[in-house]
Amino acid sequence: MLGPFLETLIGGLLTGVLYSLVALGFVLIFKASGVFNFAQGAMVLFAALTIARLSGEIDGKEVHLANFVVAAAILGVAVAFIGWYAWREYIARGAGPGERRKMQVLAAVGALVGGIAAYSYGKGAWPLWLAIAATAAIMGLLAYAIERLVLRHLVNQEGIILFMATLGIANFLDGFGQTLWGSDIYKINLGLPKDPLFLFEGVFPGGLLVDPGELVAAAIAAGLVVVLAIFFQKTRVGRALRAVADDHAAAQSVGIPLNTIWLIVWTVSGLVALAAGLIWGAKLGVQFSISLIALKALPVLILGGFTSVPGAIVGGLIIGAGEKLSEVFLAPILVKQFDLAGGGIENWFAYMLALVFLLFRPQGLFGERIIERV
Amino acid sequence: MLAVIVAAFLAVPMVASPYLYTEILIPFLILSLAAIGLNILVGYCGQVSLGTGGFMAVGAYAAYNLWLRVPELNNLIVVFLFGGLMAAAVGILFGIPSLRIKGFYLAVATLASQFFLDWLFARVKWLTNYTPSGSVAVGKLEVFGWHVDTPADRYLLILGIVVVGTLVAKNLVRGHIGRSWMAVRDMDIAAEIIGFRPLRTKLTAFAVSSFFIGVAGAMWAFLRLGAWEPLAFDINRSFQILFMVIIGGLGSLVGSFMGAAFIVLMPILLNQLPGWFGIRMSTALLSHLEFMVFGAMIVFFLIVEPHGLARLWAVAKEKLRLWPFPH
Amino acid sequence: MVARVRSFPDVLLSVENISLSFGGVKALTDISFDIAKGEIRAIIGPNGAGKSSMLNCINGFYHPQQGAITYKGVRRSQMKPHEAAEQGIARTFQNIxxxxxxxxxxxxxxxxxxxxxxxxxxxxxxxxxxxxxxxxxxxxxxxxxxxxxxxxxxxxxxxxxxxxxxxxxxxxxxxxxxPELLLLDEPMAGMNIEEKQDMCRFILDVNDEFGTTICLIEHDMGVVMDISDRVVVLDYGKKIGDGVPDEVRSNEAVVAAYLGVSH
CATH class of the missing domain: 3.40.50.300 (P-loop containing nucleotide triphosphate hydrolases)
Known part of the structure; x- marks a missing residue:
């Protein structure tokens, strides 16, 4: 009995790490801008699709357009960055803001040239590292577009309005990704080991069956989680982020540029989405259902607290383990007892678990207790 | 207002085609009622809910079971009321956490009800009368001996229910119960200090809201679909209704109708549009484009007017009245 | 205007040995005073003295760790805000x-x-x-x-x-x-002279015409001394003075802690 239990537990915990990773994307954005970003799942899908299509075999006709767009985006970002740097130099020397226009023109020209270059070059599959780098650049561009086109126009709106806007963004991204890349099921090959692994063969008869691919994926995810936690707690940008999270106006008054911070946060959570998309895509294949991972991450959020990085980690582990254990051990009992047409309780069990927990601790696992004032 | 209602009852049946009924008018009216229900909860009481689809499902399956198992009560009014009441009961149950959980925590918690109810209707065989995959169908619908068969009949029945429902909603939000909801929405602490009981106020909102949503769900199942499975009320339905409320205008009953009209007409329009310009597209591409345009429109509307179509309408009316003077 | 001297025989509410803390921070320490039926009672003190916390205790929003409040002869240690409202306590807030x-x-x-x-x-x-x-x-x-x-x-x-x-x-x-007891949390904060005069008039009229007992927090010393019958002074969560305006004005501890005028 203990053997299967531990096996399920380990499988659940490994999945839980991946939930943490997705939840972390939510937490980052919520902390720094108070936006409950429902588009996180769509971002994961978009990133996964982009990587899969860039690194996968290409049949030669329909992908040209997409290749063009991607390459244009990468070079556009690169040239715009150079342009931005040059522009800053100009400003330092006292030149007027008219240079901004020049920079934009420069970026557009760079994008065009890059696109043409990639168009003529990009008929085969890209190496994985290049695909990842390109996707990272695209996620950055996406963050820029979101900040520029959406968030900037919704400053000081109520939370629900911003939340709705992210629902709109999610819709747009789902459609955009599939328009650009098609909606078939793709594969991402990370080269993870496939043969099952048996642990503790001395302790349990037959050992514990563990999928090494999951183990590696979980290790990558755990590493990222640690890096992000350090980034948030120790670096200068991290401090600025936390300042913004505490009080927008106060942060601005000490000279922290709000728009830049938002751009950074959305870029970082775009990169988190990239990592999540990469790992999930390698595990399950890239398809539309991947954007539903966001829904799996939500109970993690209410369990761990919307603003807590450790909460997202521990919450993810609890939810991952709870979900698997309930499905394996509780569901058969329910099915037998109530004559159900199958189990599948993992879809709601995590939510119920989080909900019951919240009734006793409304601020979540690591959230701070709120003293209400009037 | 009265003119609109009279026109809807008398003039529309003279000109409407079956397509207009089944694809536009019937969905529009039913979803308007659902949007009114959700607006009571979100727009008036300030409790965000993502579980609308689940409550619609409760209404639909409760109505189905009454219709199936108690043939003596085969009167759609009774059946729909039962659906609404069951949804209200379930709404109260899932509203209890709202006492301790606020804001987005509550929004996520309401997803629990959505997923749980999805699962319930897919798995508990009794509720779907042991049909495979939980898909059920109804036939022989009547109201006090009137057989509701043609699209025109259905339309008139739905219209009647929606008019009464809207009137009830209007009465509630302008009375002291409506004020208690708005007080909790605007400042829950102050509301409690001047004597509103927070739990009771919120649960009333959950109950009334779920009642409307449940009736809408039952109507959707019986009069729009005829045969359905749990998938008809999944989380996408929840988002659809929430979009209606936000685009129409939080805390506005007229807005609920505008939002529903917008969301019902939009996809139809988008499907037709390329054809008018002589462009041919595959259905897959078309549906992806629909997603994109839809998302973009939502963001656009939120930026232009966060208070929704109802506010835009009010502003436009004011401008027209003053025209050609600026003020 | 000269401070009015009126007499009020009946006690409407009395506060006994109230202590309140948040975590380690002591907001109120061992506070006792009473409010008589029909009077205008002021609570004054510097920022952070615990004035608003005191009102929050009276209408059940905060629950003091120690002490009890007796209202209309009924002693209670804990109650919910809406229960206070049901018993005839109404209030306004510092931040509207x-x-x-x-x-x-x-x-x-x-x-x-x-x-x-x-x-x-x-x-x-x-x-x-x-x-x-x-x-x-x-x-x-x-x-x-x-x-x-x-x-x-x-x-x-x-x-x-x-x-x-x-x-x-x-x-x-x-x-x-x-209400029988009306709690006003800084009713005149941020107002100009005219608005303050209007507000004073309303408060006095409410007290005269409806016989409503009023307990108010106010910063403007002139106003407080003019309209209130008795004054409680808090500083750092402790009571340092209590009495009719003239007594309080001449109380040395109060002068030192709050008025800050030269000695």
Whole structure:
């Protein structure tokens, strides 16, 4: 009995790490801008699709357009960055803001040239590292577009309005990704080991069956989680982020540029989405259902607290383990007892678990207790 | 207002085609009622809910079971009321956490009800009368001996229910119960200090809201679909209704109708549009484009007017009245 | 204006040995005083002295760790805010706590909530008892609107009103409950002289005409000394003075801690 239990537990915990990773994307954005970003799942899908299509075999006709767009985006970002740097130099020397226009023109020209270059070059599959780098650049561009086109126009709106806007963004991204890349099921090959692994063969008869691919994926995810936690707690940008999270106006008054911070946060959570998309895509294949991972991450959020990085980690582990254990051990009992047409309780069990927990601790696992004032 | 209602009852049946009924008018009216229900909860009481689809499902399956198992009560009014009441009961149950959980925590918690109810209707065989995959169908619908068969009949029945429902909603939000909801929405602490009981106020909102949503769900199942499975009320339905409320205008009953009209007409329009310009597209591409345009429109509307179509309408009316003077 | 000297034999509310802390921070330490029926009682003290916390304890929003409050002869240590409201305690807030999405009229109508009992059924139909009740309560509210001279903003959403008017609407909402004890948290903060004079007049009129007992927190010393019958002085969560305005004015501890005038 203990053997299967531990096996399920380990499988659940490994999945839980991946939930943490997705939840972390939510937490980052919520902390720094108070936006409950429902588009996180769509971002994961978009990133996964982009990587899969860039690194996968290409049949030669329909992908040209997409290749063009991607390459244009990468070079556009690169040239715009150079342009931005040059522009800053100009400003330092006292030149007027008219240079901004020049920079934009420069970026557009760079994008065009890059696109043409990639168009003529990009008929085969890209190496994985290049695909990842390109996707990272695209996620950055996406963050820029979101900040520029959406968030900037919704400053000081109520939370629900911003939340709705992210629902709109999610819709747009789902459609955009599939328009650009098609909606078939793709594969991402990370080269993870496939043969099952048996642990503790001395302790349990037959050992514990563990999928090494999951183990590696979980290790990558755990590493990222640690890096992000350090980034948030120790670096200068991290401090600025936390300042913004505490009080927008106060942060601005000490000279922290709000728009830049938002751009950074959305870029970082775009990169988190990239990592999540990469790992999930390698595990399950890239398809539309991947954007539903966001829904799996939500109970993690209410369990761990919307603003807590450790909460997202521990919450993810609890939810991952709870979900698997309930499905394996509780569901058969329910099915037998109530004559159900199958189990599948993992879809709601995590939510119920989080909900019951919240009734006793409304601020979540690591959230701070709120003293209400009037 | 009265003119609109009279026109809807008398003039529309003279000109409407079956397509207009089944694809536009019937969905529009039913979803308007659902949007009114959700607006009571979100727009008036300030409790965000993502579980609308689940409550619609409760209404639909409760109505189905009454219709199936108690043939003596085969009167759609009774059946729909039962659906609404069951949804209200379930709404109260899932509203209890709202006492301790606020804001987005509550929004996520309401997803629990959505997923749980999805699962319930897919798995508990009794509720779907042991049909495979939980898909059920109804036939022989009547109201006090009137057989509701043609699209025109259905339309008139739905219209009647929606008019009464809207009137009830209007009465509630302008009375002291409506004020208690708005007080909790605007400042829950102050509301409690001047004597509103927070739990009771919120649960009333959950109950009334779920009642409307449940009736809408039952109507959707019986009069729009005829045969359905749990998938008809999944989380996408929840988002659809929430979009209606936000685009129409939080805390506005007229807005609920505008939002529903917008969301019902939009996809139809988008499907037709390329054809008018002589462009041919595959259905897959078309549906992806629909997603994109839809998302973009939502963001656009939120930026232009966060208070929704109802506010835009009010502003436009004011401008027209003053025209050609600026003020 | 000369401070009025009136006598009040009956105690309406008494506070005994109240202590309140948040985590390790002591907000109130061993506070005792009473409020007599019919008087205007002021609580003064520097910022952070615990004045608002004191009001929050009286109307059940905070629960003190020690001590008890006796109101109308009933002793209690814990109760919920809406229970305080049901027993006739109404209040206004330091940072206006109006319902911003509602009109002035609706805001003041919310103050009548405890007197409106019709259930969902009649409310949904809006006939019979529901309508009668609405009309009766509306009459009371219209009288309050006249009394506070805010007829012209009856339909305006309160979120858009100027600060002084918002304070007045908030007073109206509290009055609509026809309270026996009215708690006012800095009713005149941030007002200009004229608005302050108006507000003083309203407070005195409420006290005179309706016999409402008033407990108020105020910073403006001149105003406090003019309108209140007795004054409690808090500093760092401790009581350092209590008495009629003249006594308090001459109390050395008070002068040192709060008035800050040269010795």
């Amino acid at each position: 706590a109006l319902f911003r999405g509602m009109s002035t009229l609706d805001n003041i109508m919310t103050g009548r909530n405890l007197r409106m009992k019709t259930g969902l059924f009649w409310q949904a139909l809006h006939i019979g008892p529901a309508q009668r009740e609405e009309i009766e309560n509306r009459k009371v509210v219209e009288r309050i609107i006249d009394f506070l001279e805010i007829q012209h903003i009856r339909k305006a959403p309160v979120g858009q009103l100027p600060y002084g008017l918002q304070k007045r609407v908030e007073l109206g909402r509290a009055l609509a409950a026809e």
